[in-house]
Amino acid sequence: MLAEAQTVLHTWCRQSEWAAPTITGGRGAHLFTDDGRSILDMSSLAECSNLGHQHPQVIEAIRAQAAKLCFVTSAWGAEPRARLAELLLEKSDLSGGRVFFTLGGADANEHAVKFARQAAARPAGWVITRDRSYHGASYAAMALSGDSRTAQQVDAAAYRVIHVPPPYAYRCPFKTRSAEDCGTAAAARIAATMDSQGAQQFAAVLMEPNAGTNGIVAPENFWPALRELTRTRGVYLIADEVMSGFGRCGEWFAWQRYGLENAPDMMSLAKGLTGAHAPLGAVVVAAPVARLLEEQALLTGLTYSGHPLSCAAGVAAIESYQREGLIERSRALGATLLRALQELQAQHTIIGDVRGGHGLFAVVELVRNRDTREPLAPWPQLHPGLRRLLKEALDAGVSFAARGNLILLAPPLVIAERELADALNLLGRLLGPLAQTLRTEESS
Ligand SMILES: Cc1ncc(COP(=O)(O)O)c(C=O)c1O
Numbered sequence: 267m268l269a270e271a272q273t274v275l276h277t278w279c280r281q282s283e284w285a286a287p288t289i290t291g292g293r294g295a296h297l298f299t300d301d302g303r304s305i306l307d308m309s310s311l312a313e314c315s316n317l318g319h320q321h322p323q324v325i326e327a328i329r330a331q332a333a334k335l336c337f338v339t340s341a342w343g344a345e346p347r348a349r350l351a352e353l354l355l356e357k358s359d360l361s362g363g364r365v366f367f368t369l370g371g372a373d374a375n376e377h378a379v380k381f382a383r384q385a386a387a388r389p390a391g392w393v394i395t396r397d398r399s400y401h402g403a404s405y406a407a408m409a410l411s412g413d414s415r416t417a418q419q420v421d422a423a424a425y426r427v428i429h430v431p432p433p434y435a436y437r438c439p440f441k442t443r444s445a446e447d448c449g450t451a452a453a454a455r456i457a458a459t460m461d462s463q464g465a466q467q468f469a470a471v472l473m474e475p476n477a478g479t480n481g482i483v484a485p486e487n488f489w490p491a492l493r494e495l496t497r498t499r500g501v502y503l504i505a506d507e508v509m510s511g512f513g514r515c516g517e518w519f520a521w522q523r524y525g526l527e528n529a530p531d532m533m534s535l536a537k538g539l540t541g542a543h544a545p546l547g548a549v550v551v552a553a554p555v556a557r558l559l560e561e562q563a564l565l566t567g568l569t570y571s572g573h574p575l576s577c578a579a580g581v582a583a584i585e586s587y588q589r590e591g592l593i594e595r596s597r598a599l600g601a602t603l604l605r606a607l608q609e610l611q612a613q614h615t616i617i618g619d620v621r622g623g624h625g626l627f628a629v630v631e632l633v634r635n636r637d638t639r640e641p642l643a644p645w646p647q648l649h650p651g652l653r654r655l656l657k658e659a660l661d662a663g664v665s666f667a668a669r670g671n672l673i674l675l676a677p678p679l680v681i682a683e684r685e686l687a688d689a690l691n692l693l694g695r696l697l698g699p700l701a702q703t704l705r706t707e708e709s710s
Pocket of ligand 1: 479507
């Protein structure tokens with residue numbers, strides 16, 4: 267058989283540099299390689315395997331559904347599709363709403379925007395999103411994203427998307443001094459952007475409510491402010507919960523942290539929806555939007571919308587989060603994670619900031635100088651020393667994810683406390699040599 271490195275186009279990398287081991291199985295927070303190693307997964311792969319790898323109930327549900335019915339289009343009903351929609355509306359407290367199923371996060375975001383424009387009767391309505399955000403890699407999703415990797419590939423304005431500065435408190439684009447002020451300033455910029463053109467020109471604001479894959483954790487006042495300013499201006503608010511949903515931020519959906527009064531008009535889901543056991547995304551629309559769409563033709567579709575195998579996986583995933591108390595577990599372990607990272611920060615000046623920890627998602631931001639906050643490397647570059655740290659961790663059996671100067675910690679919600687503690691101890695041991703590399707660099 268030809269090696270995968272020679273035949274497959276792999277994502278987000280130079281093909282000639284792809285040299286990953288083959289994974290043959292997994293259990294809990296561990297992945298197994300074909301050369302017999304067991305690797306502790308500290309990122310849930312792409313922040314998606316929230317239930318851990320090879321969750322037995324999800325596997326059984328897929329098996330049972332496959333034996334019964336693999337596929338019908340959404341021109342026909344399918345039991346697991348109906349059940350999953352019902353569960354999602356229940357868990358999100360958006361009863362009276364409706365669910366549109368997609369294949370992943372990018373197409374969920376695209377459809378959320380379509381629905382917002384249709385329901386608002388503003389087919390060319392502008393959409394506001396953030397710099398330093400990621401919403402997917404299809405063309406419209408790249409336009410929505412404020413991501414350095416994809417920004418040059420698309421003309422966002424042609425998709426009627428406007429980007430605004432993010433509520434990035436550690437490096438606040440508004441030069442504020444507190445996280446709260448940064449949240450206020452970021453929200454005020456969105457209001458001003460709408461007001462300068464007239465709010466009726468806008469269909470939606472689409473943002474991650476709490477934590478994002480680009481490493482920003484919004485200050486606590488940001489989402490409620492966003493809800494208020496969109497509501498008063500009659501513009502829809504779409505929560506991208508693709509990464510932050512299903513316990514990642516300590517709630518079923520991250521916006522729930524801010525209470526039902528701050529519910530979005532729509533939310534996009536994927537990843538944890540099946541714990542990545544099968545590809546599936548969704549747009550959940552709240553009741554008022556559902557009512558507006560009720561009597562209009564929905565001129566969109568995906569062959570695999572609401573695929574029964576994926577929906578069966580989704581139902582079993584939700585039942586497993588619930589039965590195993592994983593949402594609450596993520597909240598409790600997230601606090602443990604944050605405390606442990608703060609202890610590491612007290613020991614290592616190379617850690618400029620730690621944030622997150624509302625659930626099992628936290629960010630460590632590395633700096634050259636804690637006083638000046640000089641980044642380890644210019645964003646979005648990965649410092650060679652950090653690359654080495656990741657390699658050494660992997661050799662020691664732990665897989666960490668990094669973006670630029672950020673180490674993103676997002677282990678499966680089933681990770682054992684001992685495993686989490688061991689991984690963080692390893693990280694602590696590896697940060698010392700990284701700091702030493704920097705000192706050598708600076709003295710030479
Ligand atoms: C917040 C967010 N939105 C959307 C996406 C895109 O999802 P997908 O890769 O399933 O298209 C991602 C993927 O990383 C994400 O993190």
